[in-house]
Amino acid sequence: MNTKDKIIHTSISLFNEHGERAISTNHIASHLGMSPGNLYYHFKNKEDIIRHIFALYSEHLHTHFKPIEVNDDAFDHLTAYLDSLFELMWRYHFFYDNLGDILSRDESLKKAYIDFQATLLEQVRQVILGLRDNEMIAIQEQDALELAHTLKLTVSFWTPYIKARRLSGNLAEQDIYHGILKVLALFRAYSTEKSMLKMNQLREKYTQLAEQAPALA
């Protein structure tokens, strides 16, 4: 791993663990045993680091999403998509813990985020319409857009929601699965006779994963 990637990697860990606001470029440099000057050789400031992290985040979502094909198993597709979304949310959760603040400091990042959100909304809407075309859910066109917004909002703000309800503010691995179960419930509400059994199997799967995953220490 080159120095630039090491700085990004360490920044993500420190931001997630202590909150983005509490971590300065000095903390990051000191954690890597490098001088602040060396860090500034690679990144102009903390905003510059965050912009690079956002690019990774945004890229991850583009590379991991494939539109559903007619012969695909719609449920395998949905499972893979849910796993991928929540893994992403978990890996970069500091971003949503302090979203308004981070975006208000950096207009170019905010513009990139707005574009990204529009793409993501359309991506989620396509997943919904793909499930509808496979008769896995029964939903009207107008509701598909409402549901896409609610899904996106739920995934994005799941970690701040959990943290605000816990005195320590810490997250545990099982929180991911509880989040996936919320999203799954949103789909189950539109399930068809054809899909109900599969939906229940998926719910069972994530309930078990939540039970087996490490709770808070």
Place this chain on the structure above:
Amino acid sequence: MNTKDKIIHTSISLFNEHGERAISTNHIASHLGMSPGNLYYHFKNKEDIIRHIFALYSEHLHTHFKPIEVNDDAFDHLTAYLDSLFELMWRYHFFYDNLGDILSRDESLKKAYIDFQATLLEQVRQVILGLRDNEMIAIQEQDALELAHTLKLTVSFWTPYIKARRLSGNLAEQDIYHGILKVLALFRAYSTEKSMLKMNQLREKYTQLAEQAPALA
């Protein structure tokens, strides 16, 4: 209005307009044409003001919620509840724009917030079960709890969600109605034959309100 109430009232306005982080006790005092010393006579610090605001917020929700009775019109009840929730969210939206940050600075506030969230979750669950008992929605007990969480999350984080998607970061009155439409879609997904017409009427009502409400200047 006495001085204490004036300080609270002005603080809410300034926090909502400029964000809680950007406003100091000095800004609040200066906006009221009073000395910082006079403000400190009433409140120890900004956290003390926020704690009083939270008490108002929390009280509002308790006084405006009445459990559904057998003879009540379940839809009138739901409409009143939705209006009340979103009015509340609108009036205190600065709080959710910066939730994690505000709570992390004040452990006693965080404790009060966690208790409040537990009460609110049960309140929302009772609304859901009331609609079920009136055969307005068909939902399993397990899904009722999942739905209660998702509803609460959607209402709480609706304003930060909107703000993050808009370069100015400003809110408009029609955003409230678009938020209510999201929540209504969550209920519609569980609607019964008996309730579908009423659900569609409610959707129509809030769509019209959204169209008539002032958009962003």
